[in-house]
Amino acid sequence: MESVNIIVGSQMGSAEYVAEQLNDKLNDQGVVSILHDQPVFSEINHTDTTWLVCTSTYGAGDYPENLIRFIDELSQCNNLPSLKYTVIGLGDTSYDTYNLAGRKVDDLLASKGATRIDERLELNILDEALPEDTALVWLDSWIEKSGLLG
């Protein structure tokens, strides 16, 4: 079975907590999932795998600090034709740059020829008391769309 690699961009821990919850649920359901909370591009499989990129946004639409180097390396890599992915973004609609980091990494992966297997999930922390709960409900339909369980 193909594995899932969850790539975390988080500065204050909210996106990381969402990612941890998703990772636990995937593994509970029999999907092999690996969490990368300090992602290093060269250490993460990108062939015949599915990435879930779970990131917040900072500054004027910037990536969280722990994701910046990863994104630089991703920007410079060759195409990723056998990679499937979905992005989960955490943001705050009071910023003009709402969820821009999630949107940018979604566009970047598409530009590398990776296949988006579901629309980006955007979580607005002004509406979400517990963003992980919304993400966990969303994960059920995502697993079906991913085909990971056959």
Ligand SMILES: Cc1cc2nc3c(=O)[nH]c(=O)nc-3n(C[C@H](O)[C@H](O)[C@H](O)COP(=O)(O)O)c2cc1C
């Ligand atoms: C200094 C600062 C800048 C932020 N900038 C943005 C932004 O440009 N766009 C956005 O959607 N959210 C922005 N946010 C909101 C965060 O993305 C949001 O609080 C998120 O839940 C933080 O997740 P984290 O704890 O995983 O880092 C900002 C928050 C802070 C504290």
